[in-house]
Amino acid sequence: xxxxxxxxxxxxxxxxxCQHCGxxxxxxxxxxxxxxxPASIIECPKCYGSLAVVEFPNMKDTQKAAAQGNAEAVTAPxxxxxxxxxxxxxxxxxxxxxxLAWISCRNWEENHWSSLGISPKYRTVSITRPSG
Ligand SMILES: [Zn+2]
Numbered sequence: 001x002x003x004x005x006x007x008x009x010x011x012x013x014x015x016x017x018c019q020h021c022g023x024x025x026x027x028x029x030x031x032x033x034x035x036x037x038p039a040s041i042i043e044c045p046k047c048y049g050s051l052a053v054v055e056f057p058n059m060k061d062t063q064k065a066a067a068q069g070n071a072e073a074v075t076a077p078x079x080x081x082x083x084x085x086x087x088x089x090x091x092x093x094x095x096x097x098x099x100l101a102w103i104s105c106r107n108w109e110e111n112h113w114s115s116l117g118i119s120p121k122y123r124t125v126s127i128t129r130p131s132g
Pocket of ligand 1: 018019020021022023044045046047048049
């Protein structure tokens with residue numbers, strides 16, 4: 001497992017060297033796997049070994065980065081909110097099963113963290129109900 005990088009930490013501007021095959025190069029936002037949450041492994045384009053883990057931002061990270069003028073962050077909040085709201089709409093549709101859904105959400109989240117091999121101190125993203 002490679003380094004854990006924050007989404008807005010300009011990781012895409014640095015150069016990576018693959019520990020597995022030795023090749024080096026740049027990676028970018030296009031190399032992230034957005035279907036997985038809350039983090040994406042960046043794979044070596046040559047041997048598919050993992051180079052690093054990029055942790056997706058929570059709302060606070062995004063607001064902070066946006067305040068610092070990060071272009072990605074400035075355009076991100078809408079998409080992020082939509083994703084959160086979409087998740088909650090899905091849960092609301094199964095009102096009577098909400099508690100079960102919540103438990104399975106938490107279990108899924110926990111399993112996912114474990115499968116990524118991310119230590120508890122990096123587990124900053126969690127599912128919380130948006131207010132309002
Ligand atoms: Zn490699």
